[in-house]
Amino acid sequence: MDLRNLGMDIGGMGFGIDNSILSTIQDMLELSEEHDKGNQNNPSRAYVRDAKAMARTPADIKEYPDSYALVVDMPGIKANEIKVQVEDDNVLVVSGERKREKEEGVKYLKMERRAGKSMRKFVLPENANLDAISAVSRDGVLTVTVQKFPPPQAKKHKTIEVKAG
Numbered sequence: 001m002d003l004r005n006l007g008m009d010i011g012g013m014g015f016g017i018d019n020s021i022l023s024t025i026q027d028m029l030e031l032s033e034e035h036d037k038g039n040q041n042n043p044s045r046a047y048v049r050d051a052k053a054m055a056r057t058p059a060d061i062k063e064y065p066d067s068y069a070l071v072v073d074m075p076g077i078k079a080n081e082i083k084v085q086v087e088d089d090n091v092l093v094v095s096g097e098r099k100r101e102k103e104e105g106v107k108y109l110k111m112e113r114r115a116g117k118s119m120r121k122f123v124l125p126e127n128a129n130l131d132a133i134s135a136v137s138r139d140g141v142l143t144v145t146v147q148k149f150p151p152p153q154a155k156k157h158k159t160i161e162v163k164a165g
Contacts, residue, residue: 053095053117061122068128070094070144074118079137084144086130094135094142095119127151 043051062069070092074082077096085093100115124130124146132147 053119057118075140092122
């Protein structure tokens, strides 16, 4: 699975993922359990789990004239179990976890629906208003709306009248 092309800025709006991060994520996804034993150079299990969660959580980014909308699939996760946070002043983090239902005496014959952590991180553009972010979850799809700051007003030139003295 080649994730390197995901590192491009989407629509040139500043949303993006550093290619070195994607390379690291790709390497971690290919780690086997054997490499995790006894080698302190390997990333922690939590780090690998988060990287896998980010790689398998699909998202769309839309731009409107006055806002951005980040649409993230969060199947099976209730709205009150989803966290939306801003870290490091410009990184929006969306996370949640779908837990497998434990039923006494049940034997799974096939298990295709994914359980576990879902997570995405988005670097917000400079014109994102961090004080005007809202999130709505409906039918397993989270929509985070980030309002834009209005564009700066063009500076008007002022002409000063020169008087004869």
